[in-house]
Amino acid sequence: MKIGFIGLGQMGIAMATNLIDAGHDVTVWNRSAAKADPLLARGATLAATPADAAQGEVVMTMLADDAALETVVYGERGIRGCPALHVSHSTISVALAERLTADQGNDGGFVSAPVFGRPPAAAAGALFIVAAGADDRIDRCEKLFAAIGQRVFRVGDTPSAANLVKLSGNFMIMAAIESMAEAMTLAEKGGVDRAMLLEVLTGTLFGAPVYKTYGEILVEDRFTPAGFAAPLGLKDMNLVDAAAGTLRTPMPVLGVVRDHLRTAIAQDGPDVDWAAIGLVARRGAGL
Incomplete structure (x- = not known):
């Protein structure tokens, strides 16, 4: 063609x-x-x-x-x-x-x-x-x-239905990264290795690609070079918020991940991967 x-x-x-x-x-x-x-x-x-x-x-x-x-x-x-x-x-x-x-x-x-x-x-x-x-x-x-x-x-x-699906999916990716980052931070503070936690989680109930891909990035603190830059992630979360406002849909978790993206960009610069919200969770716990 x-x-x-x-x-x-x-x-x-x-x-x-x-x-x-x-x-x-x-x-x-x-x-x-x-x-x-x-x-x-x-x-x-x-x-x-x-x-x-x-x-x-x-x-x-x-x-x-x-x-x-x-x-x-x-x-x-x-x-x-x-x-x-x-x-x-x-x-x-x-x-x-x-x-x-x-x-x-x-x-x-x-x-x-x-x-x-x-x-x-x-x-x-x-x-x-x-x-x-x-x-x-x-x-x-x-x-x-x-x-x-x-x-x-x-x-x-x-056509716009595809964009709503995409935005919903990107929100879920961010929510998955946030939940993994918080769980890894909790485990590490309790003396459990992050890699071990990831092996258990992805080998039992959380074997989906999103957990494996981003779990490895979080364990290795591999936030540069960015596969998907944090400012683009923030842009997407703002688009999710706009859709939620139009459709009158409360999304409280969205507020958390969006604020953590802003913090990651402010602290680590615009060139980090959007998974760098994991650093925000670690710093919040004093790690």
Whole structure:
């Protein structure tokens, strides 16, 4: 397929690489053009503007936040009005997904397809994709999704539903990290090794990938380089809070993890992984 890919951060460059390797004709655009060099060496084409990347069948975006995506869609030489189907993999607000659905309905169309998985999963083509939109539009993306992910979850024909699922999942990741960090801190203060606690937990009732992946990061204090930077995690928790406000849903645990993210950023800087809230728990206990 002839596709465009916009946004070449850690996740985007891995996803675009897998699309190229799967044999697709990929045109890329990134605000910092130099990041495209490894992809150009693999056969990708560099677009001069976002609009130039959206002249094929599909244009996929993987951007940091609402503002970045709005610039790509609505800015000068943006993709609005282009013929390509816009597939957004970004973690964005429900409100922006609704706006994009309304504004791009008469263009190539819009599908929201945020992903679960850190950069190593993206590099391995093993992301989980949550897709929402018209069935025929998602059908057109099947081969593309197969190149970047291991499973696709269709969650309805309203694109913003996928974003609500993604935000809910990211909140649960943060809640899992917080609970593990607190449990490890308690155990360590009582003389139990953190690694031993993790082995027991993941070998019994908590064998899910989120506990194994983030449990190892917490045990090893492996917060740099960040696989997912804390400011992006804070952005996501703010988007969860906005959705909760709109839907009048109390989320008291959200307040705890959001405050701990703010503390981690203030104490350790913006380049730490969002799992660095584990440091906040340890410091609070005097460790």
